[in-house]
Amino acid sequence: MSVNILDAIGGLPRPETDTVVEATAVEKWFGKLHVLKGVSLTVKRREVVVVIGASGSGKTTFIRCINHLEKIQKGRIFVNGHLIGYREESGKLVEDKERNIAKQRQEIGMVFQRFNLFPHMTVLDNITEAPMKVRGVPKDEAVTTGRALLARVGLSMKEAVYPSQLSGGQQQRVAIARALAMKPALLLFDEPTSALDPEMIGEVLDVMKELAIEGMTMIVVSHEMGFAREVADRVVMMDDGRIIEEGTPEHFFTAPQHERTKAFLSKIL
Amino acid sequence: MNLLPFVATANSSFQFDIGWFIHFVFPPSPALLGGLAITIYVAVIAQAVGVVLGVLSALAGMSRSRVLRGISGLYVWFFRGTPLLVQLFLVYFGTPYLFGGIDLFPNHVGLVGLDIKGAVLAGIVAFSVNEGAYMSEIVRAGILSIDPGQTEAAKSLGMTYRLTMMRIVLPQALRVIIPPLGNEFNNMLKTTSLLSVIAVEEIFRVAQAANSASFKTFEAFLGVALYYLALTTIWSAIQGVIERRLGVSQAGGQQASFWSRMFGFARRTTGTAEVEVPSSGGH
Ligand SMILES: Nc1ncnc2c1ncn2[C@@H]1O[C@H](COP(=O)(O)OP(=O)(O)OP(=O)(O)O)[C@@H](O)[C@H]1O
Ligand SMILES: [Mg+2]
Numbered sequence: 001m002s003v004n005i006l007d008a009i010g011g012l013p014r015p016e017t018d019t020v021v022e023a024t025a026v027e028k029w030f031g032k033l034h035v036l037k038g039v040s041l042t043v044k045r046r047e048v049v050v051v052i053g054a055s056g057s058g059k060t061t062f063i064r065c066i067n068h069l070e071k072i073q074k075g076r077i078f079v080n081g082h083l084i085g086y087r088e089e090s091g092k093l094v095e096d097k098e099r100n101i102a103k104q105r106q107e108i109g110m111v112f113q114r115f116n117l118f119p120h121m122t123v124l125d126n127i128t129e130a131p132m133k134v135r136g137v138p139k140d141e142a143v144t145t146g147r148a149l150l151a152r153v154g155l156s157m158k159e160a161v162y163p164s165q166l167s168g169g170q171q172q173r174v175a176i177a178r179a180l181a182m183k184p185a186l187l188l189f190d191e192p193t194s195a196l197d198p199e200m201i202g203e204v205l206d207v208m209k210e211l212a213i214e215g216m217t218m219i220v221v222s223h224e225m226g227f228a229r230e231v232a233d234r235v236v237m238m239d240d241g242r243i244i245e246e247g248t249p250e251h252f253f254t255a256p257q258h259e260r261t262k263a264f265l266s267k268i269l
Numbered sequence: 270m271n272l273l274p275f276v277a278t279a280n281s282s283f284q285f286d287i288g289w290f291i292h293f294v295f296p297p298s299p300a301l302l303g304g305l306a307i308t309i310y311v312a313v314i315a316q317a318v319g320v321v322l323g324v325l326s327a328l329a330g331m332s333r334s335r336v337l338r339g340i341s342g343l344y345v346w347f348f349r350g351t352p353l354l355v356q357l358f359l360v361y362f363g364t365p366y367l368f369g370g371i372d373l374f375p376n377h378v379g380l381v382g383l384d385i386k387g388a389v390l391a392g393i394v395a396f397s398v399n400e401g402a403y404m405s406e407i408v409r410a411g412i413l414s415i416d417p418g419q420t421e422a423a424k425s426l427g428m429t430y431r432l433t434m435m436r437i438v439l440p441q442a443l444r445v446i447i448p449p450l451g452n453e454f455n456n457m458l459k460t461t462s463l464l465s466v467i468a469v470e471e472i473f474r475v476a477q478a479a480n481s482a483s484f485k486t487f488e489a490f491l492g493v494a495l496y497y498l499a500l501t502t503i504w505s506a507i508q509g510v511i512e513r514r515l516g517v518s519q520a521g522g523q524q525a526s527f528w529s530r531m532f533g534f535a536r537r538t539t540g541t542a543e544v545e546v547p548s549s550g551g552h
Contacts, residue, residue: 067425098430106427116422120440130426133436175422182426 005180005207006214008148015107015185017081018045020217021066026075028061035061037241038075043186046215050228050249053238054264059221062238063188066219067108068101080107080185106134109179109187113195115171117163117178123150124159127178135182142181149177153207169200176207187211189220223268229253237261290488293479294495300479304472305496311389311464311471312457315396319457320450322397323404328434330409341405348402354463356399361391361467388467396460400453407449411442444515451508458500472496 006012021043028036035058043049051059064070066077068085072093077084085101086093118126127149128142137145150156153173163171172192179187189208193201205227212218212231222228228235229249237245237258245258253269256262297305330341348356364373374387415438423433465474476493480486 069421069424102424102427102429105425108425110422110425112418112422114418116416116418118419118422118437118441129436130423130428133432134427178426 003152003210004214005149005152005210006216008152009145009180009183012046012215013183013185015045015080015217019043019078020045020047020080020186021219022076022078023062023066024076026062026065026072026077028058028065028070028072035241036065036072039238039241039243040075041236041243043217043219045217047233048212048216048218048220048231050232050235051219051221051238052223052225052228052235052252052264052268054260057238058241059238060190063110063190063219063221066186066188067105067110069110071095079104102134106182107185109182109184111172111175111179111187111189111192113191115163115168115175115195117171117175119163122160122162123155123166123174126163126174127181130178131181145181146177149180150174153177154203167200168196169203172196172200172204173207176204176211180211185217187216187218189218189222191221191223193222193224225249225253225265225269237264239264286485286488289483289485290492293485293488293492298475300470300475301472301496304470304475307389307464307469307471308458308461308500311393311396311461311469312454315393315400315461316454316457318393318397319400319404319453320408322401323406323408324439326401326405327408327412330405331412345402345405348399349406353395353399353460354466357392357395357463357467360395360398361388386469388464388469391467392461392464392469396457400457403453404450407446407453408442411446412438414445415441447512447515448508451504451512454508455501455504458504459497462497 019042021041023039023041026036026039027034039058039062041049041062051063053059061070065072066079066084071085076086076093082104084104085096087096088094117123118129121129124143124146127146128137128139131137131142131145132139147156147159150159153176155170155173155177158166158170158174163174166174176187176192192208193204196204201224205224208218208220209227209231220227220232232249234246235249235252236243237252237256237260239258239260245252245256245261252261252265256265293301326341326344329337330345332338361374365371372387374391419437419441420433423437428436461471462473464471465477468474470478472493476489479492480489483489
């Protein structure tokens, strides 16, 4: 892909701080189930981090905590230097007001495994809805940006159709455009290609690679090791609610340390 | 025409008076037209208010606040658990007890420049509140039918709860809500006949008056039945248009045809076999 996608939103959104994500000792329970057992992760500006790990290891839960779709019980998550989801009152975490949480989420784009496009809106409306209603961008500006984004993900002709009329790969590209339209400082991806037919995976990964090259800060839960090898700065291996190994993609291909990592990689590679 | 051939038939008042019947039905008398107006506007207002109350109650019932959930639960429990006629009497006769002797529904109420009979207003209030309880369940089911992924996507774009509901969840839930809402309104049109017991001159009361004056009992009540049929038939047609516009069937909601709504069954073709599905009744 030769086009510059981020040009459509006026260039790379500038995070306020050099450290975009700083998660320390995050713990989470679903009732009695201890799902995250002290996860710490730091993501710098322009970094691409790929998260791998067996099913049930807590990957989805962890990235959902980063935009507070899930509550945490211990630890701290900062994005752009702001504590996410909570206020600290005498050392205790108190959940923040819904309004403040919504404001924090404006800076954090998320792309879901199952796209979650709004089926009652056209493709273009899917993209312009949040900028207009949340950020208060005037309609003509939102439409111009939306069209520019659609052009850059190769879906110009599709702006007036409904999501159900698109293939999975096309829907996921719209979902990426929708997230980008908010000019987020950070993009989270939860297995963005695992619900796609094999022949459509490439078109979505191409868009993600382009974003990575253009400097977008991203955390990507994915087992697409080809993608990781090409653009990831770091790969993080999760196991049973913990990060058990962290390193460059090369490290994981050539010299994984942990037995669990080796066993896992032998299954997916 | 003698409708009861096996009963001693000396009394000529049991002869169906077709002339009187036709005259009663068409052209309608001013009294009947007035009754029709009351029936329609009470039904429309009560349904509209009921929908608003139902949305509020459904949202309260699904909120995080225990207090709001409790209020919603009590509301639905009480108004679905007692007869509407009893509720109508409680509203109409009860307000002086509740509001320190002040009758909220005296004979004439001046309301935004309109002069409405207190009993009509009491009826609108009782029907609205009762309807709200039923709509609450319908709206709740509609909201729950929407994939939680929709709410998550909206939240992750920075939308507040309010925006998420107004722009994402409720518009989608509407497709699921509209068919049962249509049935509710069909019921509401008929339920207004209860107003006759508190002396509101809606169409059923007009028919009762015509019966008292003429002893044309069967003719009068068959006549008014035709009027209710006309109202519900016209509504079914309108409902069909609304559902087609909203594309109710695409959303997986069952789109009943005009005929299935009228006669209570839906023909659906599955492969080669035709199955008849009983349509869900009202309450
Ligand atoms: N809403 C929930 N309620 C209760 N338990 C949950 C919930 N969501 C996830 N879990 C549990 O938390 C654990 C971690 O789940 P999570 O979805 O984060 O794993 P994952 O690493 O993303 O797995 P996968 O590769 O299958 O997507 C699992 O044991 C799962 O069953
Ligand atoms: Mg997952």
